[in-house]
Amino acid sequence: MSGERLGLAALAVALAAVPALAPTAYVVTLLNVIGLYAIVTLGLILLGCSGQVSLGQAAFYGLGAYTSALLSRDLGWPPAATIPLALGLVAGTAYVVGVPTLRLAEHFFVLATLGVGIIVNVLMVQLVPLTGGASGLRDIPGLALPGVRITTDRQFYYLIWTLVFVTLILARNITSHRTGRALRAILGSEVGAAALGVEVSRYKMHVFVLSAVYAALAGALYAHYIRFISPSPFSLYASLFFLIMAVVGGLTNIWGGLLGAAAVTILDQIIRAEVPRVFPRVGGEYQTAIYGILLVLIMIFFPSGIVRGALDLRRLLVRSAARPAPVPAGAQDPPTLGDPPPVAPRAKPADGGGGM
Amino acid sequence: MTAPLLEVCGIRTRRGGIEVLHGIDLDVRAGEIVAVIGPNGAGKSTLLGTIAGVFPPAGGRVRLAGHDLGRRAAEEIVRMGVCLVPERRQIWSGLTVRQNLLLGGYHRYWRDRAGVRADVARPLRIFPKLAELIHRAGGHLSGGEQQMLAIARGLMSRPRVLLLDEPSLGLAPRVVREITQTLEQLRRAEGLAVVLVEQNVKAAMLVADRVCVMERGRIVLRGRPAELLAHPGVRSAYLGKGYEVAG
Numbered sequence: 001m002s003g004e005r006l007g008l009a010a011l012a013v014a015l016a017a018v019p020a021l022a023p024t025a026y027v028v029t030l031l032n033v034i035g036l037y038a039i040v041t042l043g044l045i046l047l048g049c050s051g052q053v054s055l056g057q058a059a060f061y062g063l064g065a066y067t068s069a070l071l072s073r074d075l076g077w078p079p080a081a082t083i084p085l086a087l088g089l090v091a092g093t094a095y096v097v098g099v100p101t102l103r104l105a106e107h108f109f110v111l112a113t114l115g116v117g118i119i120v121n122v123l124m125v126q127l128v129p130l131t132g133g134a135s136g137l138r139d140i141p142g143l144a145l146p147g148v149r150i151t152t153d154r155q156f157y158y159l160i161w162t163l164v165f166v167t168l169i170l171a172r173n174i175t176s177h178r179t180g181r182a183l184r185a186i187l188g189s190e191v192g193a194a195a196l197g198v199e200v201s202r203y204k205m206h207v208f209v210l211s212a213v214y215a216a217l218a219g220a221l222y223a224h225y226i227r228f229i230s231p232s233p234f235s236l237y238a239s240l241f242f243l244i245m246a247v248v249g250g251l252t253n254i255w256g257g258l259l260g261a262a263a264v265t266i267l268d269q270i271i272r273a274e275v276p277r278v279f280p281r282v283g284g285e286y287q288t289a290i291y292g293i294l295l296v297l298i299m300i301f302f303p304s305g306i307v308r309g310a311l312d313l314r315r316l317l318v319r320s321a322a323r324p325a326p327v328p329a330g331a332q333d334p335p336t337l338g339d340p341p342p343v344a345p346r347a348k349p350a351d352g353g354g355g356m
Numbered sequence: 357m358t359a360p361l362l363e364v365c366g367i368r369t370r371r372g373g374i375e376v377l378h379g380i381d382l383d384v385r386a387g388e389i390v391a392v393i394g395p396n397g398a399g400k401s402t403l404l405g406t407i408a409g410v411f412p413p414a415g416g417r418v419r420l421a422g423h424d425l426g427r428r429a430a431e432e433i434v435r436m437g438v439c440l441v442p443e444r445r446q447i448w449s450g451l452t453v454r455q456n457l458l459l460g461g462y463h464r465y466w467r468d469r470a471g472v473r474a475d476v477a478r479p480l481r482i483f484p485k486l487a488e489l490i491h492r493a494g495g496h497l498s499g500g501e502q503q504m505l506a507i508a509r510g511l512m513s514r515p516r517v518l519l520l521d522e523p524s525l526g527l528a529p530r531v532v533r534e535i536t537q538t539l540e541q542l543r544r545a546e547g548l549a550v551v552l553v554e555q556n557v558k559a560a561m562l563v564a565d566r567v568c569v570m571e572r573g574r575i576v577l578r579g580r581p582a583e584l585l586a587h588p589g590v591r592s593a594y595l596g597k598g599y600e601v602a603g
Contacts (some may be wrong), residue, residue, distance in 0.1 A: 178465055185448060185459055192446030194410050197434030197463030197513060 008169075015161050019154045028153045030269065032225065035160035036218045038261035041245040042164075042171050043214030048251035049175050050207045051187040052102075053110050056117035057215050057242045062124060062234025063090050064216025065223040066131060069140045072224070079143050083220040087213050094212030095205065102204050117239050124231035136230025143224040156225050163221070164258070167214055171254050174210075183207065187252065215242075248298055250305020259307055267294060359422075361386045361549045362407070362438070362517045367416035369399075369406045376402045378573045379416065384517065387547040389539060391564035391581075393557050393594060398570040400553040401443055404519040407551070408440035409433040420517065435463050437516035444525065445506040449495025453486055456494050456505055460512025472512070479508030482538060500531035507535070511542075517549045518542075524556040532556065536563040557594040561585060 015031075022028050040061055047054055067086035071077045077085075101112040124131050131137065143150040143159070150159055174180060182203050185193035194200045223229050241264070249260020268291065275287045302309030360383035369377040376399045384390045392400050405411040407418055409430035418425040425433055448456055457479060458465070461472035480487040483504040489497060494505060503523055510518055520539075524532040536559060542548045554560035561567065561581040569577040569590060577584065584590045 178462075181451075181455065181459055182462065184451065185462075188448040188450075189442070189446040191405070191410055192442050192448075194430040195408055195434070195440035195442050195446075196459055196509070197431040198459075199429070199431045 004172075008165075012165065016158075019157055025153055028157050030265070032153060032156055032160050034262050034265050035157075035164045036222050036225075037242065037245060037265055038164050038258050039160075039167050039218040039221075040215045040242050041249065041261045042167050042254065042257035043211030044242055044246040045249065045251060045254060045257045046171050046174065046207050046214070047211040048246060049180070049183045049187060050204050051106070051190070052204065052208065053106070053243065053251070054113040054208075054211065055110055055236070055239050055243060056097075056113035056115075056120070057211070058234045058236070058238035059117040059120035060090050060094060060212040060215035061219040061222075061238065061242075062120060062229075062231070063093060064219030065229050065234065066124065066137070066219075067216075068220035069137050069223040069229055070130070072141045073137065073139060079141060079220075079224050080145050083217070083224075086220045087216050090212050090216035091209050094209045098205050098208045102201065102208060114236070114239075117236055121231055121235050124234060131231070134231060136228060138228050140223050140227045140229065142227060143221075150224075156221075160221060160225075163217065167217070168254065168258065171257070175254055179203070244295060248295070248302075248306055250307045253305055253307045256305045256307045260305065263306060267291070358385050360384060361421055362551070363417075363419040364403075364407060365417045365419070367403070367406055367418065368414045369402050369411050370414045371402060371411060375414065376573050377406065377413075380570075380573075380575055382551070382568060382575070384549045384551055386516070386549050387543045388566070389543055389550040389552055389564045391552045391554055391560035391567045392570055392575075393554055393560055393567060394570035396555075397572075399573040400570055401521050402573075403570070404440055404442075404521050404551065404553055407433075407517075408438060408519055410440065431463055434513050434515075437514070438519065439510045439513045439515035439517070440519040441506050441510040441521060441523065443521040445502045447494040447497070447502045447505055447509075449493060451494055453490050453492055453494065453497070453505055456509050457486075457512050460509035463513060475512060475514075479511045482511065482542070483508050499526050500528065500534075503527060503531070503535060504538075507538070515548070517551065520550060520552045522553055522555060524554060524559050532559050539563055 018031060019028055040057055044054060044057055064086045067089050068079060068082040071082040071085060072079050097113075097116055101109055101116075104112055125134055127133075143156070148155075150156055175183060182193065182198045185196065185198050186200055186203060190200050219234070222233075245260040245264045246257065247260070248264055249256025249258070271287050271291050271294075275282060275290060279286065298306065304312075362382075362384040364380055364382040367377055367380045368375060380399075380403055382390065382392075382403075392403065394400055402411060406413050407425075409425065409428055409432070412427050420433075420436055420438060423436065425436065425438070428436075448459065451459070454476060457476045458472060460479075461475055465472050480490070485501060486504055486508055489501060494502065497505060507518075507520070507523065510520075523535055527535075539550055539552070540563060543550060552560060552564060561584070564581055567579065567581050567584050568575045569584070577587065577590065579587075
């Protein structure tokens with residue numbers, strides 16, 4: 001079994017044991033939230049693997065939530081049907097959004113997704129008869145799958161984390177085979193990839209739609225889990241929050257999706273709990289500032305994300321441990337007449353001539 | 357005289373709303389090397405990109421062995437036998453030499469996975485140095501090795517026409533000579549047609565059968581290398597006044 005599979009199996013066992021070992025129900029709730037964010041972040045990381053960054057992921061997250069909530073609440077359809085319908089609708093929406101925006105160069109694409117996020121959030125607030133406006137939608141039905149009703153935190157925990165694993169393995173398979181090579185080629189150079197016959201626009205569209213579907217899945221689960229939705233969890237701030245998770249985890253590292261979501265969510269919770277305790281007079285703005293400082297520090301010391309950073313750190317430690325201890329001056333035996341003459345180190349070849 | 361393998365007729369290309377190519381005509385026969393020289397911004401790379409389908413043409417026609425390439429997508433044009441080796445090599449630095457080569461056969465990997473894997477041996481025979489570096493990351497190769505890898509990767513697509521964009525950029529003269537010798541072998545042994553865009557005019561003149569001079573999106577002069585070397589404008593603009601023709 002490869003190291004990665006072993007890690008995946010160990011993580012699955014550990015996560016399966018958490019509800020039984022968790023000291024409080026809060027831990028299970030927190031892990032549920034992390035699981036939902038991890039699914040969205042995994043979608044963003046898939047997008048990052050093709051060299052794209054989105055600031056509109058909360059829009060798809062919200063569309064998934066509102067679609068499934070409205071269909072199940074107002075039409076009485078079962079969530080087992082409304083969730084796939086929500087995913088289909090979001091996939092179609094992402095395709096329509098992707099046709100004009102994916103042609104744009106990197107930063108213009110980011111701005112376009114930002115615009116989409118703002119438009120969708122404004123619609124959630126303004127379409128009061130449909131969405132309930134700023135007050136949101138209440139009394140969303142709980143999740144009932146064929147043969148089982150999922151109502152408690154623990155039941156949601158197992159469902160959410162099963163789906164995290166499914167989306168993780170799907171993302172891993174996509175990025176580690178032929179498609180993954182194509183995505184890496186696109187990430188390296190779109191012109192270079194196109195020149196080799198990689199269908200750049202098709203792959204970018206597929207990944208964009210898939211990342212939107214990931215967000216919609218998390219959104220639909222969120223709606224049936226919390227059973228109340230309003231526009232605020234799907235605002236621009238949420239899109240930024242997801243992007244931060246992806247960047248902290250490592251924008252092109254699938255495992256980074258999981259760890260980035262966990263690290264940022266836990267960090268957020270710690271700051272919210274600890275800052276008022278340590279500095280009782282400090283307002284909420286300072287909490288955000290401390291959060292910002294910590295993120296800047298992470299970006300300075302782990303610019304490729306915490307997963308890559310941890311691997312680099314481990315490699316550095318292994319290398320320094322393997323290096324032989326320096327020989328003290330004078331401890332070396334003096335050369336004798338029988339020793340071969342010392343060899344001068346070879347000069348580095350000039351650029352372009354190396355190894356030719 | 358044989359019929360042209362690649363025909364470019366009156367190609368016009370716009371980039372960023374500005375017309376960069378104003379009606380380019382060019383033809384290349386099998387086993388022929390045609391060099392395109394000219395100053396920066398002349399539109400040489402855009403011409404190669406247009407032939408390869410990376411930039412859609414606004415007008416004109418590109419034909420390969422009589423088949424219209426029209427506004428086909430780049431991947432389809434690669435499948436038909438035209439491969440672009442882009443400027444600055446565009447090696448995937450995180451992938452090994454072997455993975456870079458496999459990406460070269462990307463368009464037929466689904467249909468012929470074993471064939472693509474077996475094909476890796478072919479460019480390694482042409483560039484034996486790469487065989488020694490097969491598991492090394494592309495980013496850890498020298499400039500010359502990267503250029504060899506870029507050409508080898510292009511050959512993985514089994515092209516009939518190779519479009520080479522500034523292969524000598526930043527390389528030592530010895531490495532440039534080695535690469536041009538390889539091009540010579542390829543065109544003789546396999547009848548490969550090459551369109552070579554070069555700033556290194558001396559290197560281009562030595563290897564090309566015909567040379568086109570591009571300025572501001574137009575071909576302003578064309579002929580055999582000896583004819584252009586005798587042209588006072590070409591000599592003063594690209595070779596320097598004291599340049600003497602070797603051999």
